[in-house]
Amino acid sequence: xxxxxxxPGPFNVPEGATVAFNCTYSNSASQSFFWYRQDCRxxxxxxxxxxxxxxxxxxxxxxxxxxxxxxxxxxxxxxxSDSATYLCVxxxxxxxxLTFGKGTLLTVNP
Amino acid sequence: xxxxxxxxRYKIIEKRQSVAFWCNPISGxxxxxxxxxxxxxGPKLLIQFQNNGVVDDSQLPKDRxxxxxxxxVDSTLKIQPAKLEDSAVYLxxxxxxxxxxxxxxxxxxxxx
Numbered sequence: 001x002x003x004x005x006x007x008p009g010p011f012n013v014p015e016g017a018t019v020a021f022n023c024t025y026s027n028s029a030s031q032s033f034f035w036y037r038q039d040c041r042x043x044x045x046x047x048x049x050x051x052x053x054x055x056x057x058x059x060x061x062x063x064x065x066x067x068x069x070x071x072x073x074x075x076x077x078x079x080x081s082d083s084a085t086y087l088c089v090x091x092x093x094x095x096x097x098l099t100f101g102k103g104t105l106l107t108v109n110p
Numbered sequence: 111x112x113x114x115x116x117x118x119r120y121k122i123i124e125k126r127q128s129v130a131f132w133c134n135p136i137s138g139x140x141x142x143x144x145x146x147x148x149x150x151x152g153p154k155l156l157i158q159f160q161n162n163g164v165v166d167d168s169q170l171p172k173d174r175x176x177x178x179x180x181x182x183v184d185s186t187l188k189i190q191p192a193k194l195e196d197s198a199v200y201l202x203x204x205x206x207x208x209x210x211x212x213x214x215x216x217x218x219x220x221x222x
Binding site for chain 2: 004032042043045087099102
């Protein structure tokens with residue numbers, strides 16, 4: 001079983017749509033969780049951290065359920081510029097190791 | 111603030127040849143990471159340095175890959191000899207004291 005598993009995608013949605021990405025992690029000792037964004041042929045960049053209480057950053061909402069070992073990302077009112085691969089990340093251990101999922105490709109269409 | 115620098119950006123070599131990648135982290139970042147990202151996959155950690163010491167190299171194929179960070183700043187990653195399955199993007203990242211890692215633009219390696 002992969003340590004971090006994501007929806008395989010790809011997702012194709014029209015502008016203005018709401019889209020949700022799901023992710024599960026297998027290591028119950030993971031301490032922190034993130035969503036990274038990776039544009040085509042570019043490096044990953046941190047989108048947002050994920051907290052148990054849920055957190056929101058503009059049109060983006062992230063949720064964490066430690067009991068189910070489940071993480072989600074919701075994007076509301078999708079923009080063309082949201083087109084990218086979204087990487088789910090679990091982190092833990094004394095050396096702050098990040099474990100990435102395979103990523104889910106999102107294409108927002110006009 | 112300057113970001114993580116990597117060179118070269120692209121490299122094409124034949125199998126069994128050697129190749130080296132260079133990384134200069136963000137100034138002041140003690141931790142440096144090398145990742146391998148195969149097409150369609152997420153980045154996979156190869157090696158992590160804290161200053162000039164290795165913290166984690168459990169996923170580094172040590173029969174052909176080596177890395178060093180001699181003065182605790184720049185780092186090089188070497189592959190010798192390369193195999194076809196080494197074709198990937200090699201990403202360098204650095205961090206200060208938090209989980210947030212800043213990635214460089216990567217080196218895209220093609221082994222033919």
